[in-house]
Amino acid sequence: MINPVCTRFFLFFITLTFTLHSKAQVKDELNPEQAFLNPPESARPGVLWMWMGSNLSKTGITKDLEALKKEGFNRTTMFSLADVTTPWAGEINKSPTPELISWTEPWWKLVRHAAEESKRLNMDFGMFNGPSYESSGGPWITPELSMQEICWGQTAITGSKHISLKINKPKVNPRGNTPWPIYNPKTGLVEKPEIEERNTFYRDIALIALPASGVVAKQNVIDLTAKMKADGQLEWDAPAGDWIIYRFGHTTTGTLIQPAQWKATGLECDKMSQEAIDFHMDHVIGEIQKHLGDLIGNGFTHVHFDSYEAGDPSWTAKMREEFSARRGYDLLPYLATFAKRTVGSNEDSDKFKNDFSATIKDLYRDVYFATIAKKLKKANLTFLAEPYGGPWRQDEIMPFVGKVMTEFWTHKGKYAPYELDPTVAALRKSGQNIIEAEAFTGDPKDSKWDETPAWIKSMGDASFCAGVNRLILHRFVQQPWDDKYKPGATMGQWGTHFDRTQTWWEPGKAMVEYWKRCQALLQWGRIHDAKDDFIISAKTGNADINHIHRSADGIDIYFVANTNRAPGNAKCSFSVSGKQPELWDPLTGTMRDLPEFEELNGSTSIPLNFEDSQSYFIVFRKPSGKKLNGTNFPVTKQLGLLDGSWSVKFDEAWGGPKKPVSFTALTDWTKNAENGIKYYSGTAVYTKLFDAAYLNQNNKDLMLDLGIVKHIASIKLNNVDLGVVWTAPWHLKIPQGLLKKTNNKIEIAVTNVWANRLIGDEQEPADMEWLPGHMNSGSFLKEFPDWFLNNKPRPSKGRYTFTTWNYFTKDSALIPSGLLGPVRIVNSENK
Known part of the structure; x- marks a missing residue:
């Protein structure tokens, strides 16, 4: 066990090291103009890469990483989860690859492939410290090494005689003491499942006797532990009076990691036990070294610990010794406070409760975080963590973490930070500069394949203003199947949907470029x-x-x-x-x-x-x-309006018309009478020939203004790529000399979201079976259909999409889509 005095010195040393490193960085970095124009590697965003159950493939892993590299990302942190999250762990039956179970040999072969590909692409790859995303554990954790809770039973007796009786072990609720219910595959219910080990695992702490009622003086608490035999038989000459005998012990909390595949699920480890943390970390690092040893540091770089959701333990095997060493007195007389007795006085009992809580915080710092940091450093691996939500003092544990991540959600379409401000404050106190964020975590009310870059932007900017300077997107799902199966695999109900199968993935690179420029200056x-x-x-x-x-x-x-x-x-x-x-x-x-x-x-x-x-x-x-002369924001003047008809080409592969369609005016696709347009998702190319007779020598600062775009557009003018517009202001500059007085050709590739095609498919007969999710937020695939497994044409000919989570019915509202305009040629007048 780590000495508390040594720990305080280590905390001071590691904080000083981070502070000096941060100050040194300022001298070594690019100047701001260089950073802005050519953002460094540190300014590239990353993703939380979700491997969903057994739905994995080598080909898909390579495609994922290549797509991320091309898009501008340079880091993936892999989580190995259940087939779907409902939000609990869910299973899709009839898997094409049932042998892929997290942390088994077939799975590790895919992890190695991901590490090798990451090395080839010069990308940073790491993973969570076990199956699931919560918190630290796995099938390898025994009840003795799992999180513990104190338990007790009581027996009333009358004294002035010899007591000879058997004191039974305390009984606990067999259901796990977890923060919330989960889906229990054994019963098919959402509940706190019964954990067999809560009936079979028990260790004694002490046997004590107290006067039966009232406030009890500390000296009147009698320790009977030595008088009880292993079978619970007590022999005691009890003093006069009425007494209550308390048998205190501890058992596993029964807290399970979540949401792992059922065959990969196990208990959370005891975060306050040196033996348990050593065992867990040695197992995790040992497996990594066994399968990836030659790639550590170059292909595989980090181990991640997500935000803490495992609940508060109330005991650990060596709690009595640790408490005495740290607080300077024995906790035994105060055990009765757990049974709602008052020992000494109200003030004395309150002091004990505070001291006990402080000891838990000390142990999380000195055992959990210190051991993880020490062992990962020795293994040449970086310690990544979202260090909040647990029973610790955040500013004390922050210096142990190599890279700190905080978190924000897209709650009701608005920026919703979770423990972000205190994490940023603690991080700055420890002298660290890079502040990462699990970014845009979305629930089904906000993220239903209807998210757009423009909708995302303000929330990312709000996090930048709060101190975040590197976005790690939640989430990017491993897509194992042929590209014809889109949108493909999902993280169950959870979004935001950043996937290479997203409709706007390719033009969305413009948004990534924006983040890179922002993050370069926000890290400077x-x-x-x-x-x-x-x-x-x-x-x-x-x-x-x-x-x-x-x-x-x-x-x-x-x-x-x-x-x-x-x-x-x-x-x-x-x-x-x-x-x-x-x-x-x-x-x-x-x-x-x-x-x-x-x-x-x-x-x-x-x-x-x-x-x-x-x-x-x-x-x-x-x-x-x-x-200087002029105004900060020159006004624009319309020179020309691109009205009249447009030729619009949809993709037939996703239900669009076979031939280009003439739009006599710019209108919303969802208002179109043709179902192939009304329910279309993907990219449609608008083409138009036009003259610009209004051009003259004074037209130097020309811009193309698209008006209203649903939802992102890539533009070519006279076969020259002008770029992408994805947020306000919806215009871009026209290079001088490109626009001609006659015979100009403009092509605007407009991409909308997946929601409409998914809703359109619901108008057709079903050819897949679904099970309801557990938050009234949609349904998940019951089993892979035979036509999918056998690569046959699907029975429902009018369906185009394939995914593992369905948010929609045939009556769901469509999302306005297309180029709505007006499209104008304007110039700026700087008065």
Whole structure:
């Protein structure tokens, strides 16, 4: 067991090391312009890579990693879960590959393949520390090494005589003491399942006697432990009076890891037991070394511990010794407080309860986190964790974690942080610079194959303003099957759906480029926490403006974001003076000086305009000089309207019309009378020939404005790729000289979401069986159908999609889709 004094010294040393490393980084990193224009590897986002049960393949693993690399990601953290999450562990019957059970030899061969491919692609790959995503355990954890709870039984006696009786072992509820119910495959119910080991595993702590009622003086608690035989037989000459004899012991909490395949499910390990943590970590690291030893550090790099949801234990085998060493007194007389007795006084009993809680926190720090850190470091593996939600002091355990991850959700379509602010604060206190976040975790109310990059943006920006500077997306599911089976495998009901099978995956790379530019600057320099360094005034509209400030070497960088999906304007004051403000746009990668600003009392005041969910970096790095002419946000003037008919080509493979369709006006696909368009999901290409007779020599700053786009568009003009528009403002620059007065050709590839095709399929006869999920949020595949297993044409000819979770019925509302416009040629006038 680790000495508490040594632990405090180690905490000081490791904190100092991180702080010095953080300060050293500032000197070694790129300057901000270099970082912005060419983001470093550290600015690339990562994904939580969900391997769903036995639904895995080598081919799919390679395709996943290649798609992620191409998209701009460079890290995967793999979780091995059940076939589906309902939200509990669920199984899909008739699996094509039933032999793939987590942490068995066939499964490890796929893990090795993933590590080899990650090495080939120069990507960072790691995994969770066992089956499931919660918390630390597996089939290898015995009841003795599992999380423990204190239990007791009581027997009333009258004294003034010799007592000879058998004291029975305490009885506990056979159902596991878990934070919430789970799906129990043995009964088919959502419940806290019975755990056989709670009936069979028990260890004694002590046998004590107390006066039968009232507050009990500490000296009147009698220790009878030595007078009881192994079978519970007690021989005792009891003093006069009425007494209650308490037999205290401990048993397993019965807490299971979740949501693993049923054959891979096991008990959570005891986080306060050195023996249990040693055993668990030695097993985990031993398996990794056995199967991936030559790839550690180059192909396989880290082991992850997710947010803690295993509940609060109340005992560990050596609790009495640990308590005495740390608190300076014996806990035995106070055991009766667990039976709601008062020992000494109310104040004394409360002090014991606080001391007991403090001891649990100490042990999580000194055993759980310290041991993980030590063993992973020795194995040349990085310790990744979401270190919140458990019985510990967050600022004390933070320095043990090599890379810290926090978390935010997309609750009701809005940014919803979970333990994010205290984690960021503790992380900064420990001197660490990179703040990762499990990002955009979504429940079925928000993520039903209807998420879009534009919808996602403001929530990511809100996390940036809160201190996050590296997004790790939740989630990316391993897609094992042929590409014709889309959307493919899911994490059951959980989103957000970042998958290579997502309709907008390829054009979505533009969003990843935006994140990279943001993260490059948000990792640069040091956080600047001064109060009142950013003030908003003269605000109009409904923009919700947030910010974060970083600085180093005389340069100040503010990330300023409208985190509301509505436009607005404001005058923003920055606590910087004597410098020329610049606007760096992470959406386009452009940089420009801002001509409109005022300096007063050491601050610079700048009028800023925001479209919905728009963000900028405001940079102060060079002295202000001659006053510039113009406005910060030039107004646009329409030069031409691309009205009239468009030729629109849909993909026949996903139910679209075989031939191009003429749209006489830009309209919502879901309003179309033809089902192949009404229920279409995917990409449709709008083509048009047009003249631009209005062009003249003064038209230098031309832009293409798309108006309303549902949901992302890639544009070509005269066979030149102009890029992707995925969020407001829905326009992009036209290179000088590209637009001609006559015979221009424009192609706009518009991609919507999967929801409509999935709803369209529900209009057709069923050819798969479904079972209801457990939160009224949809249904999951009961079994793989024969036509799928045998690679035969599906019986229901009007169905196009294949997935493992169904959110929809035939009456579900369709999602507006397509290019709605108006599409205009505009130029900017800087007055």
